Amino acid sequence: STPRFLVTQEIPEPGPSILRDAGEVEIRSGMSADELREAVTGGEYDVVLSQTSDRFDAELLGAATIKGIANYAVGYNNIDVPAATEHGIAVGNTPDVLNDATANVAVLLLLGAARRAHEASEHLRSGQFEGLRPDLLVGQDVTGATLGIAGMGRIGKAVAHRALGFGMRVVFTQRPPQDREVSDDELGDLAGRVTQVRWDELVERSDYISLHVPLTEETTHLIDADVLRRMKSTAVLINTARGPVVDEEALVRALRTGEIFAAGLDVFENEPAVEPELLELPNAFLLPHVGSAEQGTRAGMARMAAENAVAMARGEEPPYPVTV
Ligand code: GLV
Numbered sequence: 001s002t003p004r005f006l007v008t009q010e011i012p013e014p015g016p017s018i019l020r021d022a023g024e025v026e027i028r029s030g031m032s033a034d035e036l037r038e039a040v041t042g043g044e045y046d047v048v049l050s051q052t053s054d055r056f057d058a059e060l061l062g063a064a065t066i067k068g069i070a071n072y073a074v075g076y077n078n079i080d081v082p083a084a085t086e087h088g089i090a091v092g093n094t095p096d097v098l099n100d101a102t103a104n105v106a107v108l109l110l111l112g113a114a115r116r117a118h119e120a121s122e123h124l125r126s127g128q129f130e131g132l133r134p135d136l137l138v139g140q141d142v143t144g145a146t147l148g149i150a151g152m153g154r155i156g157k158a159v160a161h162r163a164l165g166f167g168m169r170v171v172f173t174q175r176p177p178q179d180r181e182v183s184d185d186e187l188g189d190l191a192g193r194v195t196q197v198r199w200d201e202l203v204e205r206s207d208y209i210s211l212h213v214p215l216t217e218e219t220t221h222l223i224d225a226d227v228l229r230r231m232k233s234t235a236v237l238i239n240t241a242r243g244p245v246v247d248e249e250a251l252v253r254a255l256r257t258g259e260i261f262a263a264g265l266d267v268f269e270n271e272p273a274v275e276p277e278l279l280e281l282p283n284a285f286l287l288p289h290v291g292s293a294e295q296g297t298r299a300g301m302a303r304m305a306a307e308n309a310v311a312m313a314r315g316e317e318p319p320y321p322v323t324v
């Protein structure tokens, strides 16, 4: 029979075309959790092309009648993958295609927070600008400063390349909070240009810390009150990974009291909600989860997610699988 695809948000081409060539497509944006549940347990659809805001927990997966979940994201913390596997439901993601776009936003946040872009823009737009002044909106040095990369995976490496281009020193911990050693082979062309350090050392030494870990039990609140206290008072925290990697309440306190200099955030602990005080803090440079939002990247993600979905509907191994 003809495969039926449920798409939970509009996605760009070529996603819809690839799906339509293979079966019937229903795009239902803004479904509630109950509606999603009904849709995936009712025997109506073969595969869901999902967003990270769609939660598939063990209970839902146990009741689900679908063959696969093609997540439109590299991250898949919204899906209980072991439970999906147990119930014979395939899971796929969109790795690599968004490494550069996400690294670009990490750099945007780094520069924006360091150089007080939000405050500066407000200063100008609110009519306060009275000409150049030596003490106007002075920020932190970038060139020569030390960037600590927490999580040297594909995105972390793309950020490292950019930081080296800015003349920064780059230290990293491969898989914080653990200190797994990385070989030069794994580092590829970064070998000899970046320095592996223990997580404790990275926290205390870095002028900038950029987070590139997946969200797991181990990385939840990796940045907590204690870590914030141990960071330099001139330090900047950058998060393009997942909100819950940072204790957002503790971060608000650290930014308010000057425990750290600034933060640049693209993700939040309880998206789409944001700690109200964060929105008021001049030293928080904030973006609404747009890490992968470049046209070509999004088209690539749409193609990969759609190809995953088509393979899953046919009972084939998806080209970009997530496995336990
Ligand atoms: C976005 O957050 C993604 O995981 O792709």
Ligand code: GLV
Pocket: 074, 152, 153, 154, 155, 156, 212, 213, 214
């Ligand atoms: C992080 O998201 C990675 O892909 O390494």
